[in-house]
Amino acid sequence: MTATKTKFNWFKMFWEGFTNMTTLGKTLWIIVIIKLIFMFFILKPIFSPNYLNKKFDNAEDKADHVRKELIDKP
Amino acid sequence: MDLFNFSSVVDWSRLQFAMTAGYHWLFVPLTLGLAVIMSIMETIYVRTGNVEWKRAAKFWMKIFGINFAIGVATGIILEFQFGTNWSNYSWFVGDIFGAPLAIEGIVAFFLEATFISIMFFGWNKVSRKAHLAATWLVTLGATLSALWILIANAWMQYPIGMEFNPETVRNEMVDFWAIALSPVAINKFFHTVLSGWATGAAFVLAISSWFLIKKRNQDFALKSIRIGAIFGLISFVLIAVTGDGSGYEVAQKQPMKIAAMEGLYEGKEGAGLVAIGVLNPAKADKSNYDKGDAFLFKIELPKLLSIMGYRQLNAFVPGIRDIIDGGYTLQDGTIALSFEEKKVRGEKAIEALANYQVAKTEGRDDELAGFEATLLDNFAYFGYGYLDKPEQTIPNVPLLFYTFRVMVAIGFYYILLFAIVWFFNRKKTLLDNRWILYVSLWSLPLAYIAGQAGWIVSEVGRQPWAIQDILPVQASISSLEVGSVMTTFMLFLIMFTVLLIAEVSIMVKQIKKGPEEDSDDKPVY
Numbered sequence: 329m330t331a332t333k334t335k336f337n338w339f340k341m342f343w344e345g346f347t348n349m350t351t352l353g354k355t356l357w358i359i360v361i362i363k364l365i366f367m368f369f370i371l372k373p374i375f376s377p378n379y380l381n382k383k384f385d386n387a388e389d390k391a392d393h394v395r396k397e398l399i400d401k402p
Numbered sequence: 403m404d405l406f407n408f409s410s411v412v413d414w415s416r417l418q419f420a421m422t423a424g425y426h427w428l429f430v431p432l433t434l435g436l437a438v439i440m441s442i443m444e445t446i447y448v449r450t451g452n453v454e455w456k457r458a459a460k461f462w463m464k465i466f467g468i469n470f471a472i473g474v475a476t477g478i479i480l481e482f483q484f485g486t487n488w489s490n491y492s493w494f495v496g497d498i499f500g501a502p503l504a505i506e507g508i509v510a511f512f513l514e515a516t517f518i519s520i521m522f523f524g525w526n527k528v529s530r531k532a533h534l535a536a537t538w539l540v541t542l543g544a545t546l547s548a549l550w551i552l553i554a555n556a557w558m559q560y561p562i563g564m565e566f567n568p569e570t571v572r573n574e575m576v577d578f579w580a581i582a583l584s585p586v587a588i589n590k591f592f593h594t595v596l597s598g599w600a601t602g603a604a605f606v607l608a609i610s611s612w613f614l615i616k617k618r619n620q621d622f623a624l625k626s627i628r629i630g631a632i633f634g635l636i637s638f639v640l641i642a643v644t645g646d647g648s649g650y651e652v653a654q655k656q657p658m659k660i661a662a663m664e665g666l667y668e669g670k671e672g673a674g675l676v677a678i679g680v681l682n683p684a685k686a687d688k689s690n691y692d693k694g695d696a697f698l699f700k701i702e703l704p705k706l707l708s709i710m711g712y713r714q715l716n717a718f719v720p721g722i723r724d725i726i727d728g729g730y731t732l733q734d735g736t737i738a739l740s741f742e743e744k745k746v747r748g749e750k751a752i753e754a755l756a757n758y759q760v761a762k763t764e765g766r767d768d769e770l771a772g773f774e775a776t777l778l779d780n781f782a783y784f785g786y787g788y789l790d791k792p793e794q795t796i797p798n799v800p801l802l803f804y805t806f807r808v809m810v811a812i813g814f815y816y817i818l819l820f821a822i823v824w825f826f827n828r829k830k831t832l833l834d835n836r837w838i839l840y841v842s843l844w845s846l847p848l849a850y851i852a853g854q855a856g857w858i859v860s861e862v863g864r865q866p867w868a869i870q871d872i873l874p875v876q877a878s879i880s881s882l883e884v885g886s887v888m889t890t891f892m893l894f895l896i897m898f899t900v901l902l903i904a905e906v907s908i909m910v911k912q913i914k915k916g917p918e919e920d921s922d923d924k925p926v927y
Contacts, residue, residue: 336528359472372482378486379880380492
């Protein structure tokens with residue numbers, strides 16, 4: 329086994345890691361990217377927005393809404 | 403018995419959270435467990451210089467990577483739901499829930515993302531020891547991520563270290579360490595992480611057994627089993643120990659949960675733990691909590707519930723009816739309040755919150771302190787103000803009772819299985835006893851079932867509370883249409899199912915390929 333004596337280069341490690349990536353590695357990266365795009369650009373803004381942020385602009389209005397909900401909830 | 407109301411936003415929101423949490427927990431335990439196993443294998447490689455251990459570590463690292471890549475960020479779906487479906491809860495808990503989750507995000511990102519790249523890309527680019535350190539730091543990062551999530555969850559079971567601010571309608575953190583080091587959090591952390599380790603060990607045992615059944619890569623498989631069996635055995639034994647600790651904490655802080663887990667309706671001194679039992683189906687209707695026998699049949703381990711819950715042979719363990727009726731002496735010498743008394747105090751707290759706001763709006767500032775004092779005096783029972791009937795405080799007893807026993811039975815089954823495998827492996831007779839290889843392989847689903855069962859016991863047992871005694875689920879949700887929650891439910895279900903199918907198919911393909919001959923230049927990914 330030959331031990332590498334050259335100085336560690338962070339950028340080189342990433343560059344070689346990505347350029348020499350196996351098919352499995354590429355497949356997993358594609359899955360991760362598609363998943364994140366779907367989660368953050370489709371699911372979150374369209375189907376799962378933050379309820380209070382969507383309806384109210386400031387903390388005071390949010391607090392008023394939650395207070396009303398807590399007082400009026402059956 | 404009303405198990406699920408299809409027109410209820412609360413029920414759909416709960417089902418959605420349960421479904422996504424359940425799917426998420428298919429990925430997390432394997433990450434936690436495999437991380438430690440591959441770290442141990444790499445440590446052996448660094449210490450001995452035996453490349454077979456490097457080969458084994460690299461194989462399990464590859465499986466870890468598949469699970470990590472597909473599972474990563476799936477927990478964020480749960481956080482989406484806090485903002486969308488559980489907005490009252492999210493606002494009400496304030497920074498108490500937000501702070502641990504933020505720390506988790508930072509820790510997960512910096513530790514895992516930084517060192518995982520060295521772990522996968524850094525073979526032969528950094529020294530052996532530096533690589534090993536990176537691998538262990540990935541393991542530490544994954545474990546610390548779990549820590550902060552579990553601290554947040556533990557606070558929902560045992561809310562401490564906060565003070566309610568009627569001005570902002572939020573709970574504000576006043577004692578970070580009380581929250582982070584709460585006994586419930588500490589126990590939950592060890593119990594849950596250990597269950598992840600156990601799942602990882604069960605996984606390694608099952609896959610290694612498959613290799614041995616197929617008569618492939620025998621040296622690798624036997625090495626993996628050597629680590630997996632001892633690691634699994636230790637993990638399951640420690641799960642039993644921390645499970646006992648969890649039982650104690652639940653008895654102290656959530657007596658209704660443990661009463662439901664045991665089907666204990668009438669409290670008693672020197673209470674036994676039910677080993678096997680069949681509940682009376684008539685009691686599944688919660689309004690029958692004070693009528694009829696709890697069991698059709700049961701075998702008890704005498705005194706064990708008193709010992710587990712109170713560390714005394716003859717301690718009184720309150721049953722469901724006692725907790726509702728109150729009047730028994732608590733551990734601190736005070737008398738337990740009844741449901742009706744708690745309800746009155748909860749209503750007082752809610753009324754004080756309303757009065758506080760009216761006084762503030764009308765400029766009667768001199769009255770604010772009085773309303774705030776009334777609110778805080780009764781805040782411990784705030785949530786009872788939203789309940790009408792005592793039976794609303796009872797979680798689903800049959801689900802808890804049977805699920806708890808499934809979890810415990812699987813735990814003891816695996817202790818036995820790992821002990822047998824360890825014994826055969828030590829005697830070098832594992833290959834002669836092929837039956838145990840088949841048992842090890844086909845037992846794998848049980849490890850996942852036990853993990854899911856644990857979460858069901860923990861979370862269903864907390865019902866009806868989102869935050870124990872302070873906020874019930876029906877007061878926690880957003881004013882949404884049922885249709886919108888159903889839509890997101892289906893979307894999340896599809897997403898998680900697709901991810902799971904991808905995970906299993908990629909993993910099966912890589913497992914069939916088996917560990918590769920080691921080449922210094924060959925990347926894991």
